Amino acid sequence: MLKDFRDFILKGNMLDLAVGVIIGAAFGKVVTAFTDVLLGLVGMGFSQPDFSGYKPSGVPLGVFFNSLISLLIVGFALFLIVTTYTLAKKRFEAPVQAKGPEEVPADIKLLAEIRDLLKDKA
DSSP states (O other), X not given: OHHHHHHHHTSHHHHHHHHHHXXXXXXXXXXXXXXXXXXXXXXXXXXXXXXXXXXXXXXXXHXXXXXXXXXXXXXXXXXXXXXXXXXXXXXXXXOOOOOOOOOOOHHHHHHHHHHHHHHHHO
């Protein structure tokens, strides 16, 4: 059972997932910091650092606006990452080389010769 667990943990997919989670957590921190900077710039126009205090008619819409802006930033960043990855993958993949004429098996050659001989006699 211990061997099965070790094999499961050491599979490539599990390691890729672990790396993805770690990078995702770090990416989340960067996006949060960038969102704070962006909201600070946007908030300058509204004379407040972010929208969390925005409550028209007592409804806390400011938190929703902050989350919406964060979602747009994360979505755009992921779009850029996936697009760049796709372009790089296409560029670095080995080009498919054209295959030459495939070798015809001996029995097929023999059958083709017999066919041609019979065609010539007819």
